[in-house]
Amino acid sequence: RKEVEQDPGPFNVPEGATVAFNCTYSNSASQSFFWYRQDCRKEPKLLMSVYSSGNEDGRFTAQLNRASQYISLLIRDSKLSDSATYLCVVNSETSGSRLTFGEGTQLTVNP
Amino acid sequence: GAGVSQSPSNKVTEKGKDVELRCDPISGHTALYWYRQSLGQGLEFLIYFQGNSAPDKSGLPSDRFSAERTGGSVSTLTIQRTQQEDSAVYLCASSLLPSGVGEQFFGPGTRLTVL
Numbered sequence: 001r002k003e004v005e006q007d008p009g010p011f012n013v014p015e016g017a018t019v020a021f022n023c024t025y026s027n028s029a030s031q032s033f034f035w036y037r038q039d040c041r042k043e044p045k046l047l048m049s050v051y052s053s054g055n056e057d058g059r060f061t062a063q064l065n066r067a068s069q070y071i072s073l074l075i076r077d078s079k080l081s082d083s084a085t086y087l088c089v090v091n092s093e094t095s096g097s098r099l100t101f102g103e104g105t106q107l108t109v110n111p
Numbered sequence: 112g113a114g115v116s117q118s119p120s121n122k123v124t125e126k127g128k129d130v131e132l133r134c135d136p137i138s139g140h141t142a143l144y145w146y147r148q149s150l151g152q153g154l155e156f157l158i159y160f161q162g163n164s165a166p167d168k169s170g171l172p173s174d175r176f177s178a179e180r181t182g183g184s185v186s187t188l189t190i191q192r193t194q195q196e197d198s199a200v201y202l203c204a205s206s207l208l209p210s211g212v213g214e215q216f217f218g219p220g221t222r223l224t225v226l
Contacts, residue, residue, distance in 0.1 A: 043202060043217035044154070087153065098144065098167060099215065103153035 001026055003100045006088050010106035017078050021105045023071040023088030032091040033064055035073050037084045038104065044087055047073075078109045113137065115218035117203050123224045124193055132188040132221045136205030143186050144206075144215065145178055147199040154202065160186065193225045 006023045013019050025033075033050035048055065050062040050071055061074040071088055088102035116135045124130050136143050145157040156170035160180040171177070175193075180186040190197055200222050204215040 043219055045217070046214045098156045098159050098170065100156070101146075101154040 002102075003027060004088055004090050004102040006086075006102040007105045009104075010108060012108045012110060013078055014110050015078060015080060017109070018074065018076045019078055019107060020075075021073045021086050021088070021107075023073075023102055025069050025071070025088075025090045025100075027090070028069060030069075030090045033062075033071050034089040034091075034099070035060075035062060035071075036087040036089055036101070038087055039084045044101075047086070075107075078107075080109050080111060083107055083109045115203055115205050115216050117201075117218040117221050119221060120219065121222045121224075123226065125226050126195060127192055129189065129191045130193055130223065132190075132201050132203075132223070134186045134188070134203030134205075134218060136184065136186070136203070137207075137216055138184075140205035140207050140216075141183070142206045142208070142215075143180055144204045145186070145188050146202045146204065148202060148220075149199045157188070157201075190223075193223075195225045198223055198225045 004025050007021055011019055035047040036044040037047045038044040048057050048060060048062055050064045052064055054063045059076045063072045073086060075082055085104040085106045087104045090100050115137055118133045122130055141162045143160040146154040147157060148154050158171055158178045159167040175191045178186060178188045188201060200220040202217050202220045204217045206215045
């Protein structure tokens with residue numbers, strides 16, 4: 001089983017739609033959680049950290065459920081510019097200081 | 112300010128040759144990471160440098176891969192006797208704080224093609 005698993009996608013949604021991505025992680029000792037965004041043929045960039053109480057940044061909402069080892073990202077009122085691959089990322093002390101990346105979920109927002 | 116830079120941006124080599132990939136992290140960042148990403152795949156961790164500590168080499172796929180970081184700044188990833196399965200984009204990242212605390216800033220990557 002992979003350490004971090006994401007919805008395989010791809011997701012194709014119209015502008016203005018709400019879309020949710022799910023991610024599960026296998027290491028119960030995981031402590032830090034992030035969503036990164038990667039545009040086509042570009043490097044990944046941090047979208048947002050995920051906090052235990054859940055957090056929101058504009059149209060983006062991240063949730064963490066430690067009991068279920070589950071992370072989600074919700075995008076409301078999606079824009080064409082949201083088209084990208086979204087990477088779920090997890091860090092745990094038992095894996096040293098490295099981040100473990102999911103394979104990503106591709107999103108295309110259509111006009 | 113300047114971000115993470117990598118060179119070359121593209122490298123085409125013949126099977127069996129050695130290659131060196133370079134990473135210049137953001138000035139002052141103590142942590143440096145190497146990953147590789149095959150087409151359509153996620154990022155695979157290779158190696159992590161933190162300050163003067165011994166590097167975490169747990170992700171290196173074989174002894175053909177090695178990396179060093181001189182003077183706590185520039186890093187070089189060396190692949191000896193390249194194989195076709197080494198073809199991928201090699202990404203370098205740096206962070207001010209250790210992984211899990213600080214955001215990782217990625218360079219644009221080096222696209223390696225082994226013929």
